[in-house]
Structures are given as C-alpha cells and as structure tokens.
Amino acid sequence: MDSQEARTIVAKELQRYRAMTYQELQRLLKEQDLLEVRGPSGASYQLEVEAIWDDRPGGNLRVFGHIDDRGLRALAPLTEDFIIAPNGSFVGERATIFVKLLDEAVDVWLKPYEQPGDVEKAMADYLAWETDLLPRIERDGSCKFLSVAGA
Numbered sequence: 001m002d003s004q005e006a007r008t009i010v011a012k013e014l015q016r017y018r019a020m021t022y023q024e025l026q027r028l029l030k031e032q033d034l035l036e037v038r039g040p041s042g043a044s045y046q047l048e049v050e051a052i053w054d055d056r057p058g059g060n061l062r063v064f065g066h067i068d069d070r071g072l073r074a075l076a077p078l079t080e081d082f083i084i085a086p087n088g089s090f091v092g093e094r095a096t097i098f099v100k101l102l103d104e105a106v107d108v109w110l111k112p113y114e115q116p117g118d119v120e121k122a123m124a125d126y127l128a129w130e131t132d133l134l135p136r137i138e139r140d141g142s143c144k145f146l147s148v149a150g151a
Helices: 003-018 022-029 097-102 119-140
Strands: 033-038 044-053 061-068 078-084
Touching (some): 003 044
Antiparallel strands (some): 044 061
C-alpha cells in the first residue's frame, strides 16, 4: 500500500465529515460508513469511517477514518481522526489539521522518559492517562468487565 497516497485519501475524505454537524456525525456511533476509493495510482482502497464518544456519552465525539488496501494492511489500517465538541468546535488541533494528517507515520511509541523536553511532565501525563483508563472505558459503556469474587 502506498502510505502517502492512502494518507492523502483519508485526509480528503475526512474533510467531508468535518463539514458535517455534531448531530449529523452521531449517526456514525451506530453505523459505520464503508467506502471503496480509487487512488490516483489506480490502487483500490477500503475506507471505513466510524465514531465513538471520546470521554462520555453526549460529550466530545471522535471520528476515525481507517484506510487499507484489503491486503495485510487490513490487519492494521492507516488511521486518522478528529474530535468534535457538542458546540461544533474541533478539539485539540493545531491551526492547520493538514500538518497532522500529512506527516509521515511514526511506528514507535516513546516511553515517557524517552520523550524530548520535559520528562517529568511526560511521565505525569502518562500516569494520569493510565490511571484514568479504566474509568474512561467504564464511562464509555462499550465494554463490560466482570468482577471475579475473591480476587
């Protein structure tokens, strides 16, 4: 799969969804859009667009675009996303979304102490994320955990 071509396609397609209202995008919570797209090279791609609640139902909505070539890349599709607030504003974005969408993919995860800059802040941010993970999953409501007696 041509990652640059795929990234350009998903960025272009997500622009159409960014033009939709918060209310219109909520339909993606129940049903995903599945599109067949042909790139300039002639390659065929499958694009899936879906949404989840980013923090809690009725709060921010995260919209994902997943693109693959129906080959091995389907196991780990290239993914881009955006977050829209109930008031219609976009959350956590720099001035230009295209910079984020067109950057080269990074296939490594840096540990907090490997991050450039303020290592203590990176470690604190990671710990805050990790300690809030299970409560966020519980608030989301899409996963259920069973309690094991005596554990």
